[in-house]
Amino acid sequence: MNHQSTRRKLGDIFCFDPELTVMKLQISVLDSSAAGGWLASLCVAGFTAIAIRKIVKTEMVDAEPMAKPSSFAPIEFWTWGGIFLASFVSAIFYPTALGTTARTCLPFLLASTVLGYMVGSGLPSAVKKVLHPIICCALSADLAAVAFGYISQSGVDAVLGDYLTKVSSNPGAGDVLMGFLGSVILSFAFSMFKQRKLVKRHAAEIFISIILSSLFSLYSTALVGRLVGLEPSLTVSILPRCITVALALSIVSLFEGANSSLTAAAVVVTGLIGANFVQATLDKLRFRDPIARGIATASSAHGLGTAALSAKEPEALPFCAIAYGLTGIFGSLFCSVPVIRQSLLAIVG
Structure with missing residues (x-):
């Protein structure tokens, strides 16, 4: 077994979130909202990436080949x-x-x-x-x-x-x-560096699609929570559902009355739904290239979706890693802006 395969398999293991083992999920509240929100965010990110590519007229080229991890001995x-x-x-x-x-x-x-x-x-x-x-x-x-x-x-x-x-x-x-987790994120950086020419070539669609997907995720969650009559504290707690747990917990700390345990549950449930259904959904939506597939996956299902897709499609890993990191960064930045935070609270009610 080569070192690259071993490192990637370990990365998949350590994308597992220990919060999943010790918390009691509030499934009745989260299931439908997580599933619908995940699918909507995936569509926004994927279709935006394809639309921006057509607008800027960037020709898609093949990504650098990435070896699939070998099975366990x-x-x-x-x-x-x-x-x-x-x-x-x-x-x-x-x-x-x-x-x-x-x-x-x-x-x-x-x-x-x-x-x-x-x-x-x-x-x-x-x-x-x-x-x-x-x-x-x-x-x-x-x-x-x-x-x-x-x-x-x-x-x-x-x-x-x-x-x-x-x-x-x-x-x-x-x-x-x-x-x-730090080592796993660092290993993502090596994958991104290998695809640096492709990343630079498609920078416009990568950044614009992630920014729009992040904003859509926050505002759509707030709006749906208001429409279905959820308690404001409950809606606020699940706003960062598409962002990795560590950053999601920091984000909800900016909102008074948020429940951090519910936040962790919402993030994990969203990630599990994405990890289980992302590849079949991407195929149904006819997202063919690794850029659209990687961005759509990580923007909607963070680390769990990244681990699931990259294990089967290693060529999508660099773009999953970029979207995984940038979604957390942009989500944190947006919620730190007073105007955006107050507008979210106004929608939540």
Whole structure:
């Protein structure tokens, strides 16, 4: 297995959001709005990119070829499986061997998350449409937490609390995974650099489509929330649904009364919908080139959509990465402008 394939596979794993494992999603509120909002944002970004290309009359050329990641080797399954079994048994018999339960649970929770992705990535394509590898990460970690909580009689909530502690001096498995996000984003930069000539050639459609998509996402969410009669605090909480969790939480902190837990749920649900259905939807809409496909995916489904599409279409990764970053940047900038923020609040009511 070459280093590039290994790095890209690890990148897919670490695009998994630990918030998904520990939070309880408010599905009844989010499902329909997330699905409709994701599809609308995808259409706006994709069709805008194509329209701007026609206006500026930029000829589409082929992207630099990108190698697809190889499948996981049996030795990788056996290695992580052995780590999981050994650390799980050790944590049962020595619950505070490393000083705290979070550190004791860290090895088997981390191993279960990685194993979940390995199993999910090997599922047939038809099954992945329902059970995406990102979902498998959360399910496997949750199952490990339930099993340990039952056997140790500590309860699943306590184990999930050890999964994502958000304390640097006592990190859990989720905190370790979050620590790799910087490396993942840096790996995106290498992919973008390889396609630098194509990025420069299509700069107009890339930037304009992302700006319009970001504005559309914010204002359409506010308007739909008002029309369907959602509580203003609820609507405000889901405004940054198409922006990665870390930046979305910073954005909603600008709005008084927003619920950050609901924000995280909205972002993750939107990303999961995009990760599962993005490729089929892009094909139905006849988005053929990697630029339109990459921009539409990341502008509507942030990191989870990026991981899902780039695993199957690595040539779209640079444009997913650009849209992923710029959507967060422009979304943060727009909500920081008092006039735009007040107009959103006025629409929300």
